[in-house]
Amino acid sequence: MNRDPYAIALNNALTEIKKAYPDVKNSFLFTKNGTIITGDQETDTKTMNNILASFQTMKEKAKVIGNLKSLHINGKNGKLTLSNINDMYLVLATSKNMDKTHIYSITHVILPTILKTLETFAHTHLQFPSTKNLVVDTLSGFFAGDSVQIDAEILVDWTKNTDSRARMKAVLTGEQNTQEIIDHVRIETFGGNSTLCKVKEINDQTLKGKNMIRIPEKVCNTLEIKKGDLVKVKPLL
Amino acid sequence: MLVKKSETNDTENDAEKMQEKLQEIKDQEGIIGYILRSPKSASIDLKDPTKIIEYAILSSTAFDVGHDITEALQMGEVDTIVVESEETKLLSMNINNHHLSLFMEKSVDHDKLYKKLK
Known part of the structure; x- marks a missing residue:
């Protein structure tokens, strides 16, 4: 099962729905691009993949009538509802006698509400990458270059945070999850100046772990700061 | 032999009744057309004949x-x-060895049509 927090939350939601509606036999969610997000304990991966493959075939052939929004199958011993919710699809297999209004509640009220809540939560967290207050050290000389230097630990920490947000974003939008490398930072002074700089790891061992940012002199001049000043630094995402 | 002939008559009667019902239904508001397949024949009536193959x-895919x-x-x-x-x-259903697919606008009550055809 997908260990992403978003997927775990949805898995919990499906579990609770099953408890509330015992007529639900199988349920799982997948993105519009065909990635399975999560499913209940009773539905094995092979079954999910088989159903997914059938759905993809149906979706392709149904283009003659438009974009596929839902598929309902009534069998002698059960029924299946596959419906589009936001950018995902919910598969719900139920007993034959499950009330239509209950199915409608799950597909049109309960799950959309949960998804909307999770989306709002995820987007809020996507907006605010961690800002660090770092002490300025100046880089001077011929080889100072244009890049600033920051502790490797800080760069790694930022990368971890963007990874989990990127995974959630990928699940929400159905887009491919591409790991972002932090190669630029925004530096803001408390005086209101700011600039964008390339960033790399601090190469001076004696300065590691001291919450410092090494900034080329010419950039310091632009920002009107000097050695020992405090600046706000955040990764560019 | 006699039994077989009787079965053949029943099948033909079912097919005729089905066709009668479909003729009534196809002119209703919102109905785009239908495709009816039996083991030996097919009958297609669609408002837009250019889409016959895709429909x-x-x-077939739905079944x-x-x-x-x-x-x-x-x-x-x-x-x-x-x-949908x-x-x-599209409403697809099995009726006495016939595969029927009825194409309609979304506003049409397909449950009602199902009951009528079954």
Whole structure:
């Protein structure tokens, strides 16, 4: 099962729905691009993949009538509802006698509400990458270059945070999850100046772990700061 | 022999009754057309004849997908399959060895049509 927090939350939601509606036999969610997000304990991966493959075939052939929004199958011993919710699809297999209004509640009220809540939560967290207050050290000389230097630990920490947000974003939008490398930072002074700089790891061992940012002199001049000043630094995402 | 002839007569009667019902239904508001397949023949009546092949493929796919999914989930034989897009839907059903697919606008009450045809 997908260990992403978003997927775990949805898995919990499906579990609770099953408890509330015992007529639900199988349920799982997948993105519009065909990635399975999560499913209940009773539905094995092979079954999910088989159903997914059938759905993809149906979706392709149904283009003659438009974009596929839902598929309902009534069998002698059960029924299946596959419906589009936001950018995902919910598969719900139920007993034959499950009330239509209950199915409608799950597909049109309960799950959309949960998804909307999770989306709002995820987007809020996507907006605010961690800002660090770092002490300025100046880089001077011929080889100072244009890049600033920051502790490797800080760069790694930022990368971890963007990874989990990127995974959630990928699940929400159905887009491919591409790991972002932090190669630029925004530096803001408390005086209101700011600039964008390339960033790399601090190469001076004696300065590691001291919450410092090494900034080329010419950039310091632009920002009107000097050695020992405090600046706000955040990764560019 | 006699039994066989009787069975053949029953099948022909069913097909005739089905055709009568379909003739009534196809002129109702919102009905786009139908495809009716039996082991030995097919009957197609669509308002837009340029889409016959695509609609026939969709109809066939709906039955195949219905069979695959009901088998995967042990849901028994397929009764009906309803495929919906933004504005159109397809009702597919098995009636006495006939595969019927009815294409209609989304606003049409397909449950009512199912009861009428069954």
